[in-house]
Amino acid sequence: MEENGGIAKRVVFVTVGTTSFDALVEAVVSEDVKNELQKRGYTHLLIQMGRGIYSPTKCDGADGSLVVDYFTFSSSIADYIRSASLVISHAGSGSIFETLKLGKPLIVVVNEDLMDNHQCELAEALEERKHLYCARPHTLHQALAKMEVESLVRYTPGDGTPVARIIDRFLGFPDE
């Protein structure tokens, strides 16, 4: 956490992934959500907006309000997640697991406009295990209001060892 003019910098990083998700961008810059974020001590709002056409108003926070900034794409999303205190993400499994592995509090916002919306399955299953919070664009404010970062359970990453063991046995390789 950097010191910035005496106040600790606490960044909220928003990511929409490789496509566009304007409903999420509009939701995070709504007055309700910005106020709630500020109330909770966050100082910066940084948005990765992808191919979206809705550009939020940038704000340098000179009047003591939340600093708002955005960009379209970056090859180092992991660095932004690492430096964030809270991540608000689309429901793609890549972003979800990248955030969970870095141990950052996460709110996943499901895109209701997608036709084959199986992605909410993953977010809801992980919410059930208390690894993250799940919301829709119009319920983001409520999700933030009832969010208790301390009650989230740290995610233990899995790996391919069980799959590898079964494949090896199937192909007749000796166990190690």
Place this chain on the structure above:
Amino acid sequence: MEETHCCIYSKMASKCSIDLFVISLTVVLMVRVLYVMYRCGKPFPKGASESFSTLIVLGSGGHTAEMLSLLSVLRKDRFTPRFYIAAATDNMSLQKARTFEDSLADKAAVKEASSQFAQIYRSREVGQSYVTSVWTTVVAIAHALWLMIRIRPQVILCNGPGTCIPLCGIAFLFKVLGIRWSSIFYVESVARVKKLSLSGLLLYKLRMADQFFVQWPQLQKKYPRAHYVGCLM
């Protein structure tokens, strides 16, 4: 008069023999298909082979991350050489696979040229019209066939993208025709919690996957032949 009779008889005889040939060929093929289906999913005897040539089908985004997570724990000397295939519209996945292979080469003890990379045409891009997709499907299948003839893998690893379906179909055909016996391992994506993807459902129902893995216990309950293996990520 006799000549015509004779002619008719010989025609009938030749017709009969053609029929007989077609029928016996069909029977042989059906028996072979049934045998292949019976043999699928049966494990190899201990020490069957030192190594297997392996085809890895990559999909975009999360799929590739999951596949690389699996590859990182597989013994590379057992799965060699490795062929990576991704959709022609997806440049990221092959690049990630190359980075992964390069990181192995750095660790040494990996033979040179143990990996190759190829792109495959997709039968239908998102938003493409169904009329033009008939033609593109024909091209995609021909391309998949060409790649499979060249690679003839003994092991196929896939985890969801639609591009694995023509490849697995051709692999099944190769088994029936005795061109190459391959084992198909399918890992359903971690994003599938309650329902299988279309690719997963096809491979499960048609029993084309030798071993089928799911990452959520709910799915294993619905599809009992699957192995529940926990999250790959």
